[in-house]
Amino acid sequence: MEPNLLVSVIRDALHQAADPALAPGQQAYMKSDMPFLGVRVPAVRALTRRAARGTTDPETLRTAALTLWREAGHREERYAATELMGLRPVRGRLDMLDVHEEMIRTGAWWDHVDEVAHRLAELLDVHPAETSALLQTWSHDPDAWIRRAAIISQLGRRDRTDRTLLAAVIEPNIPDPGFFLRKAVGWALREYARTDPEWVRAFVADHPGLSPLSRREALKHLG
Numbered sequence: 001m002e003p004n005l006l007v008s009v010i011r012d013a014l015h016q017a018a019d020p021a022l023a024p025g026q027q028a029y030m031k032s033d034m035p036f037l038g039v040r041v042p043a044v045r046a047l048t049r050r051a052a053r054g055t056t057d058p059e060t061l062r063t064a065a066l067t068l069w070r071e072a073g074h075r076e077e078r079y080a081a082t083e084l085m086g087l088r089p090v091r092g093r094l095d096m097l098d099v100h101e102e103m104i105r106t107g108a109w110w111d112h113v114d115e116v117a118h119r120l121a122e123l124l125d126v127h128p129a130e131t132s133a134l135l136q137t138w139s140h141d142p143d144a145w146i147r148r149a150a151i152i153s154q155l156g157r158r159d160r161t162d163r164t165l166l167a168a169v170i171e172p173n174i175p176d177p178g179f180f181l182r183k184a185v186g187w188a189l190r191e192y193a194r195t196d197p198e199w200v201r202a203f204v205a206d207h208p209g210l211s212p213l214s215r216r217e218a219l220k221h222l223g
Helices: 003-017 023-029 041-052 058-070 075-084 094-107 110-126 128-138 144-151 163-173 179-193 197-206 212-218
Strands: none
Touching (some): 003 041, 003 058, 003 075, 041 075, 058 075, 058 094, 075 094, 075 110, 094 128, 094 144, 110 128, 110 144, 128 144, 128 163, 144 163, 163 179, 179 197
16 A cells, blocks of 8 residues: 555544544643544554555554644544554564654653653564663663663563663662653553563662662662
8 A cells, every 4th residue: 555545545544533522632632732632542553554554564553643743733633643653564673763763752651652662672673782772872862762762672571671781771870850750760661570580679679779760660669
């Protein structure tokens, strides 16, 4: 399917699924300047996958995703764009990294950033050396959302987690007072504690500068 047609099909499906009664609450919850149509995220994902079924060309998906993202008039169009970038033909590809970075920097809010972080985990699986080096650079970036993405990039990797990388992206951000960074540090440690609780306990003990929020989140399920 040609990219512009795919964009049109997705937009039409979003408008058909819209519930205007939901939209104001969604916009208020997300503190979004961009309005919502009133389509719940699971429905956005389902209709996007349905529209893209059979599309195997990576460049088609890339172009459609960027068009939806850059021309979005409603936030659900951006959710559809991130869903396209998670489809198999573009998953784990280094040549799609610039799209992920654009979505983090211009999305600049937790709903977008946390979704794109899944793509970074996939890149770590396929291109560990290149992605690890990039994430360590990102952990020092002036953009706090780029740093958040680096910190939570290994969520769900369980025993595939690179502990050296996890420590390397967290440590530069421990002094940062920002809520979303402190929450990210705690979240990343809490998730890894399910796999290696002793490592997390030791990390927390060795880093007394962790904020109370990060420490509390990290140890939440460790008693």
